[in-house]
Amino acid sequence: MAFLEKNTAPSIALEADGPDRHRLVFVGDWAVSTIGDAEKMLADLTVPWDHLTCIDVSRIDHLDTSGAWLIHRTRGRLEFKGRKVGLTGVSEVRQSLFDEIERHHPPNWKPDRQAFSIAGFLETTGRHMVDIYQDTLAMLHILGSLGLVLSTVLLQPKRLRSISIAVQFDRSCIGAVPIVALMSFLIGAIISQQGGFYLRQFGADIFVVDLAGILVLREIGVILTAIMVAGRSGSAFTAELGSMRMQEEVDALHVIGLSVTEVLVLPRILALMIALPILTFISDMSALLGSGLVTWAYLDIPPAAFLTQLQAAITTKTVAVGLVKAPFMALIIGLIACVEGLKVEGSSESLGRHTTMSVVKAIFLVIVVDGFFAIFFAAIGV
Structure with missing residues (x-):
């Protein structure tokens, strides 16, 4: 049975991708069953972000929505520091998962500001009346x-x-x-x-x-x-x-x-x-x-x-x-x-x-x- 299979512990490796260039490699199972270990690992993650070029997910054995969300959040945290980080080794199936997460990612909050208009003023007045x-x-x-x-x-x-x-x-x-x-x-x-x-x-x-x-x-x-x-x-x-x-x-x-x-x-x-x-x-x-x-x-x-x-x-x-x-x-x-x-x-x-x-x-x-x-x-x- 699939649920009796032993999970592979998730891990993260930092590999060279050229002089002064590195890539972050995710290995193992990144699923809901290993989410606790993965959270602790990401919390302790320290990488030379100025040398980082991409995140490699080709060595991941099993990936579900929870693991994909963690990877997506890690990529966003690294990009927040000012460097564009790509995502490589993504199969067609996994790409659809990452795309779906991107679509459901909450947008940045923007204040509800509307320009003054005669129609809006009349509508507000009518509602008050x-x-x-x-x-x-x-x-x-x-x-x-x-x-x-x-x-x-x-x-x-x-x-x-x-x-x-x-x-x-x-x-x-x-x-x-x-x-x-x-x-x-x-x-x-x-x-x-x-x-x-x-x-x-x-x-x-x-x-x-x-x-x-x-x-x-x-x-x-x-x-x-x-x-x-x-x-x-x-x-x-x-x-x-x-x-x-x-x-x-x-x-x-x-x-x-x-x-x-x-x-x-x-x-x-x-x-x-x-x-x-x-x-x-x-x-x-x-x-x-x-x-x-x-x-x-x-x-x-x-x-x-x-x-x-x-x-x-x-x-x-x-x-x-x-x-x-x-x-x-x-x-x-x-x-x-x-x-x-x-x-x-x-x-x-x-x-x-x-x-x-x-x-x-x-x-x-x-x-x-x-x-x-x-x-x-x-x-x-x-």
């Missing part, structure tokens, strides 16, 4: 499903998962209070310091209070809070739902007849819509506290004068404008986070990508919605 359309449909689908579940909960209040809402509220609101308060305090302090630095040149130091109060209560407080909530709670929602998708827990809910919107989406969105106005109010108070301390230390405006000027500068409408935006921004953040979480596929790469997209989309839409609110309130004179 299709993605936006599909995301909009997914958000409308979740929103419609959410409305249906809410109507069911109103008719059957026992179906409202109050414990889940409380748990999500604790994570979204109570856990976020320290970072929101700290960031808002610093932003309020920075606004007052920069405003005071420029207004003091015109003797209008006291109007720093008006600037900080109106800017914080109408815009900065709610936007800053929404951005932090999108990065903190929105990404957490996406990661949680995405992990459930990867572990097929969402499919299990479908199998046992439970509504994913009722069990997973509604508690998170309701908790976020309750939490964001509270966090916005805390953010406003922290920013005004930071502003008041900076005006006291930097502009010598005492707290009593700060509060008096603040009462004259703001009204109930000023406070309400910022707080009214908060539930809508929370709804947008929650919808995007849940949609992206439910789009996660079965890989960690997909989870990371959709979590990143959730935060980016939420921040973008929060700023867009704030712009629409600004136009609306300006139109009605608020």
Whole structure:
């Protein structure tokens, strides 16, 4: 039997091929059964590559794909040093084997660079527009499903998962209070310091209070809070739902007849819509506290004068404008986070990508919605 035949150990000889010219001769069996010995021999190979002319394979007794690949790799390693090395003693059958290996040799990596073209630009734009359309449909689908579940909960209040809402509220609101308060305090302090630095040149130091109060209560407080909530709670929602998708827990809910919107989406969105106005109010108070301390230390405006000027500068409408935006921004953040979480596929790469997209989309839409609110309130004179 052929598999009982004893293999001939592979060896390499260096023979003269003229003055200062040598050839590398491969001898024995170069096959998968002797591949270990051949690898060690090639690793220890030292040849005068500047005198080497060719590789001779005519004395090889048995050659298969493994041995041919080793010879091909050795030839490439020698040529990498700057000298062309030929291959001699190759029969027609073995030449076809070497040709096949050459065809399957991986090409050198080249970066994928494409020249700019109008067609490519239009194609990329079209793909992005299709993605936006599909995301909009997914958000409308979740929103419609959410409305249906809410109507069911109103008719059957026992179906409202109050414990889940409380748990999500604790994570979204109570856990976020320290970072929101700290960031808002610093932003309020920075606004007052920069405003005071420029207004003091015109003797209008006291109007720093008006600037900080109106800017914080109408815009900065709610936007800053929404951005932090999108990065903190929105990404957490996406990661949680995405992990459930990867572990097929969402499919299990479908199998046992439970509504994913009722069990997973509604508690998170309701908790976020309750939490964001509270966090916005805390953010406003922290920013005004930071502003008041900076005006006291930097502009010598005492707290009593700060509060008096603040009462004259703001009204109930000023406070309400910022707080009214908060539930809508929370709804947008929650919808995007849940949609992206439910789009996660079965890989960690997909989870990371959709979590990143959730935060980016939420921040973008929060700023867009704030712009629409600004136009609306300006139109009605608020």
